[in-house]
Amino acid sequence: xxxxxxxxxxxxxxxxxxxxxxxxxxxxxxxxxxxxxxxxxxxxxxxxxxxxxxxxxxxxxxxxxxxxxxxxxxxxxxxxxxxxxxxxxxxxxxxxxxxxxxxxxxxxxxxxxxxxxxxxxxxxxxxxxxxxxxxxxxxxxxxxxxxxxxxxxxxxxxxxxxxxxxxxxxxxxxxxxxxxxxxxxxxxxxxxxxxxxxxxxxxxxxxxxxxxxxxxxxxxxxxxxxxxxxxxxxxxxxxxxxxxxxxxxxxxxxxxxx
Amino acid sequence: xxxxxxxxxxxxxxxxxxxxxxxxxxxxxxxxxxxxxxxxxxxxxxxxxxxxxxxxxxxxxxxxxxxxxxxxxxxxxxxxxxxxxxxxxxxxxxxxxxxxxxxxxxxxxxxxxxxxxxxxxxxxxxxxxxxxxxxxxxxxxxxxxxxxxxxxxxxxxxxxxxxxxxxxxxxxxxxxxxxxxxxxxxxxxxxxxxxxxxxxxxxxxxxxxxxxxxxxxxxxxxxxxxxxxxxxxxxxxxxxxxxxxxxxxxxxxxxxxx
Numbered sequence: 386x387x388x389x390x391x392x393x394x395x396x397x398x399x400x401x402x403x404x405x406x407x408x409x410x411x412x413x414x415x416x417x418x419x420x421x422x423x424x425x426x427x428x429x430x431x432x433x434x435x436x437x438x439x440x441x442x443x444x445x446x447x448x449x450x451x452x453x454x455x456x457x458x459x460x461x462x463x464x465x466x467x468x469x470x471x472x473x474x475x476x477x478x479x480x481x482x483x484x485x486x487x488x489x490x491x492x493x494x495x496x497x498x499x500x501x502x503x504x505x506x507x508x509x510x511x512x513x514x515x516x517x518x519x520x521x522x523x524x525x526x527x528x529x530x531x532x533x534x535x536x537x538x539x540x541x542x543x544x545x546x547x548x549x550x551x552x553x554x555x556x557x558x559x560x561x562x563x564x565x566x567x568x569x570x571x572x573x574x575x576x577x578x579x580x581x582x583x584x585x586x587x588x589x590x591x592x593x594x595x596x597x598x599x600x601x602x603x604x605x606x607x608x609x610x611x612x613x614x615x616x617x618x619x620x621x622x623x624x625x626x627x628x629x630x631x632x633x634x635x636x637x638x639x640x641x642x643x
Numbered sequence: 644x645x646x647x648x649x650x651x652x653x654x655x656x657x658x659x660x661x662x663x664x665x666x667x668x669x670x671x672x673x674x675x676x677x678x679x680x681x682x683x684x685x686x687x688x689x690x691x692x693x694x695x696x697x698x699x700x701x702x703x704x705x706x707x708x709x710x711x712x713x714x715x716x717x718x719x720x721x722x723x724x725x726x727x728x729x730x731x732x733x734x735x736x737x738x739x740x741x742x743x744x745x746x747x748x749x750x751x752x753x754x755x756x757x758x759x760x761x762x763x764x765x766x767x768x769x770x771x772x773x774x775x776x777x778x779x780x781x782x783x784x785x786x787x788x789x790x791x792x793x794x795x796x797x798x799x800x801x802x803x804x805x806x807x808x809x810x811x812x813x814x815x816x817x818x819x820x821x822x823x824x825x826x827x828x829x830x831x832x833x834x835x836x837x838x839x840x841x842x843x844x845x846x847x848x849x850x851x852x853x854x855x856x857x858x859x860x861x862x863x864x865x866x867x868x869x870x871x872x873x874x875x876x877x878x879x880x881x882x883x884x885x886x887x888x889x890x891x892x893x894x895x896x897x898x899x900x901x
Contacts, residue, residue, distance in 0.1 A: 590849065595845065603704075609853050
């Protein structure tokens with residue numbers, strides 16, 4: 386993503402932006418025409434954020450969010466980076482009647498927002514699954530999940546046991562927010578018949594998910610986590626404002642980051 | 644998949660099989676414990692079907708279908724190989740009110756079954772998209788789609804234009820049945836807002852689908868094509884029996900195969 390100030394708005398633009406708005410683009414930079422004019426002279430090569438002079442072009446079918454005045458820029462950007470996850474989680478959870486929800490990687494950025502979104506959308510019970518005790522403590526303190534469970538998401542039987550142990554049954558909705566390969570089969574096993582798995586991890590293997598569910602005779606709906614849902618940026622930002630537990634996890638993460 | 648005769652059924656088995664049944668397993672052989680006792684001595688190395696003596700073990704969470712008496716074995720196996728596609732297509736189409744449906748690769752095995760399933764599930768209009776004129780002729784003769792369109796599914800703009808041209812609008816449901824990489828963006832572009840893309844192709848890239856939809860600001864639901872839906876084998880077999888167009892395409896394909 387890219388942060389900058391709007392220079393000019395095309396007459397037919399549907400993005401709702403005005404010249405002078407400070408915005409973040411919510412699409413991959415690989416899809417954004419960008420001319421850099423300062424040779425990245427202000428970058429020391431040591432940060433993952435790169436200061437740059439130049440200009441970019443956003444398309445009619447593009448997404449950009451105006452940065453809010455009431456949140457520090459780093460915090461807003463961290464939220465915008467993952468804002469598709471809570472919006473889609475909310476939609477899926479609302480499609481069931483008070484479902485049980487498991488969020489794998491519940492203490493992370495997309496995970497904590499998804500837990501908050503699931504609760505708001507009417508989840509009967511939620512569990513956040515994390516890989517290490519330190520994250521379990523953080524998530525418990527944040528108070529975002531009804532239960533917190535420890536499991537290696539790459540171990541299908543252990544993951545399914547952790548989710549069932551915490552919820553008393555498999556999850557109606559399982560949300561995968563951990564960026565490690567090999568979590569597909571565990572997510573499928575942890576999910577109830579006619580349940581839904583939402584894969585937000587870019588480490589997801591399409592064929593592992595498809596063949597795994599088939600091989601387990603699991604009648605589950607599996608969604609490719611689309612990063613775009615209308616209103617996703619505002620929704621995520623509001624969750625952060627309303628839920629001190631989410632904000633605390635994000636702020637801790639920003640402090641720890643180099 | 645594996646074809647064989649049931650030796651013995653465990654007392655707790657829920658697979659509904661009896662000793663003596665001739666069955667096909669509907670899961671990947673990579674998930675099936677199999678002991679081969681004849682060293683594959685009867686295989687000349689030139690066919691993709693391998694005759695073998697031995698025994699296999701099926702699990703409680705496994706899938707096997709009894710081969711029907713009224714269909715040639717090769718034909719039944721060809722249907723069983725792709726039987727998840729029509730069943731899931733049917734479920735997705737039935738979730739909309741008389742939707743428009745595009746099947747990319749409509750003249751293939753899973754594609755022709757999916758077209759037949761979409762029509763039966765209440766599609767208002769269907770289009771089968773194929774890459775070459777010969778397949779267009781075959782599909783038109785089969786009478787399985789309201790419209791037949793020619794397009795290279797790897798060209799997003801061309802694919803979207805072909806679908807819109809045939810249906811008069813983007814598809815509410817797009818079913819991807821072509822096994823070539825690079826069809827994700829075209830499928831997303833060809834699909835209406837709040838529509839659904841079902842990816843059955845194992846060449847689907849998870850990240851291309853997720854980042855592509857996000858980059859296009861496309862509010863579409865994207866499904867990993869789960870090969871298992873309860874009743875899928877019987878459903879596909881019945882479509883073949885009822886639709887001479889489907890059966891014709893399958894038989895032609897079996898004749899052409901080496």
